[in-house]
Amino acid sequence: MNDVYGQPAPWPLKIIIEPKEYYLGEEGVIVLNITNNACSGRVDKKDIMSWTNQEKSVTDPFVKRAEEMISEGRLLAYTLISEEQYVVGDKEYGNYKLSLYGVCVGEPIEIRSVAIWFSWKGFGRALISSIEREAKLKAFDAAYYIINGQDAGSSIVVEIVFQFPSTLPPELVPTDPVVPNIEVTMRLPSGTIWTFDRGFKVNGGLTIIPSRTFKLKIMDNSGEMPVPSGILRIQALIHTYYLREYTFSEGSEILIERLPDEYDYLVTVLHESPYTGTEEVFRAIMNSYELASSGALKTNLYNLKIVPLDLLGRQLNGAQVFLNNITKTSKDGVAVFNLVPAGNFTLNVKWMNEDVLKQWIWIGYHSTLNPSGAVPEYITLTTNVGDLIVQVSDAEGNPIGAYFSVSGPGVEINEKHERDGLLILHQLPLSEYQILVKNYSEVVDRIVSASILHRPGKGEVSILKLPIYKVTLNVLTIDG
Structure with missing residues (x-):
């Protein structure tokens, strides 16, 4: 980490960005040419090149590069001395000497890594891409460049893969070529390792296609x-x-x-x-x-969890639920219908092969039926299912034991004995059930029976009285 105390002066790097087009949401390879442009002193190089009996035009590329170095401050001046000139046709010939004055010389550095990011609000340095790249760069030699047309030892080409965000707001998409923030970590001649993020001479830019x-x-x-x-x-x-x-x-x-x-x-x-x-x-x-x-x-596709309930609010486990032409069986009391579009649907519930509910149901937004458009996590429906409860008693209302035979939707019971005379059958469709009750009287050695048609309800107890009476006999002596 850099220490703000004793911070070194920015190192003179020249960075050329290869102009390319990039698309939001795609990875792009950003190419940087980094040159060590250090210039801690200047020297003269007299008669660095000479030409004997040559056409003057052969000196043109060298003069052009010398002019380029002057424009970049890498060279203060140059001279091209001509001797023994002569003309053949429209061409000039002679002897020429090129001298350079105030040629920059500098110290080498070692590049460790390079990173780039953009000053986009909401992204910034959080969206940074870097590459480890170690390379020793001597200072750019202007004289060598003028003579040879290149100076490879002072430059490196760095390719950094950058993921351009697909969610960059339109107002932040640059209309002109943009220069990213560049951070270069290097080892200085002093041995200090430092990350520089300014002081560079940057040419070129990136074009981001909207x-x-x-x-x-x-x-x-x-x-x-x-x-x-x-x-x-x-x-x-x-x-x-x-x-x-x-x-x-x-x-x-x-x-x-x-x-x-x-x-x-x-x-x-x-x-x-x-x-x-x-x-x-x-x-x-x-x-x-x-x-x-x-x-x-x-x-507008909804996942419906339909919970059919009986009249007492208990879930019906195993009920058949029909939504239009699709059937689901309630498991743990819930029938699940996935990806149901908005609209009006026919909803049927069958229990013990009996229709216990039939209604219309609207799913999703409706200007009057459901203006909020909300669909509850669970849709509970009360069906026509209840409990069948019968209490058998004697003529005076006292509970007595009995045998029950029950016939109706989903139930076939033959002479089920209840010692207390109370029959409870849970969760039956609301339909009529034929109930036959028998009681055997040992006193008179006779079977007393009765039958009724009964419908299940919300837990109401139906009393069925048999013509059985309690008789108390007092045995007295002859004198009372």
């Missing part, structure tokens, strides 16, 4: 379950001929490549529903930034 590449998921309304298949359509509003269509399956992410920022789009999702057939389950106007930032489209 088109985005991103992945998009198609989800249910809660955002928890992917939609397994369908068609995504993205159509420009003004230039309607600009239409993209993506078929997705198995809940996979859709790769949207280089969607331009310049349009607003009508975005729709079609889904083949087993409940209603092909449905448009999403429709919105969005731009490419909004699509990329969303990461997922929440469609």
Whole structure:
């Protein structure tokens, strides 16, 4: 980590950025040519080159490079001395000597790593890319460059892979070539290792194309379950001929490549529903930034958890629940219907092969029925299912034991004995049940029976009296 105390002066690096085009949401290789431009002193190099009996034009490239070095401050002056000149036709010949004055000389450094990032609000240095690259660079030798046209030992080419964000707000997308922030960690001649982020001479820039590449998921309304298949359509509003269509399956992410920022789009999702057939389950106007930032489209597909209850509020485990033409069996009291589109549906519940509920149910937004558009986590429904409770008593209302035979939907009981005369049958469809009750009297050696038609209810007890009486006999002596 750099120490603010004793901070060295910025090192004179020359960095050339290779001009290339990059797309938001894609990886790009940023190419930097880094040169050690140190200049701690100057020297003269007289008669560094000479030409004998040569056409003067052969000196032109060297003079041009000398002029370039003067413009960059690497050279103060030069002279080209001509001797014994003569002309042949339109060409000049002679002897020439090139001398350089005030040529920069400097110390070598060792590059350790290079990093880049952009000053984008919300991203900044958190989105940084770096590469470890160790290289020893001597100071750029202007004289060597003038003579040879290059000085490879003073430069390195660094390639850094940078992930451009797909969610960069449109107002931050640069319209002109942009220069990233560059950090170079190096070992100085003093042995100090330091990271410099300023003081460089930077040429060139990057062009960022305002088109985005991103992945998009198609989800249910809660955002928890992917939609397994369908068609995504993205159509420009003004230039309607600009239409993209993506078929997705198995809940996979859709790769949207280089969607331009310049349009607003009508975005729709079609889904083949087993409940209603092909449905448009999403429709919105969005731009490419909004699509990329969303990461997922929440469609008008809902996961319903339907809980059928009896009249006493208890769950019906194993009930058959019908939503339009789709049947589910309640498990642990809950019937689950996945990816149900918005709309009106017929809902039936069967219990013991009897219809115990039939109604309409609206799912999703409706201007009057459901203006909030919310769908509860659990939809509870009270069905026509209750308890059948019969108490047998004698003529005076005292409970007596009895044998019960019951016949009706879902029940066939033959002479079930209840010592206390109380029969309780839970969760029966609300229908009529034929109940036959028998009691055997040992006193008179006779079977007394009675039958009724009875319907289950919310726990009400039905009393069935048999013509049996309690007789008390007092045996007296002859005198009373």
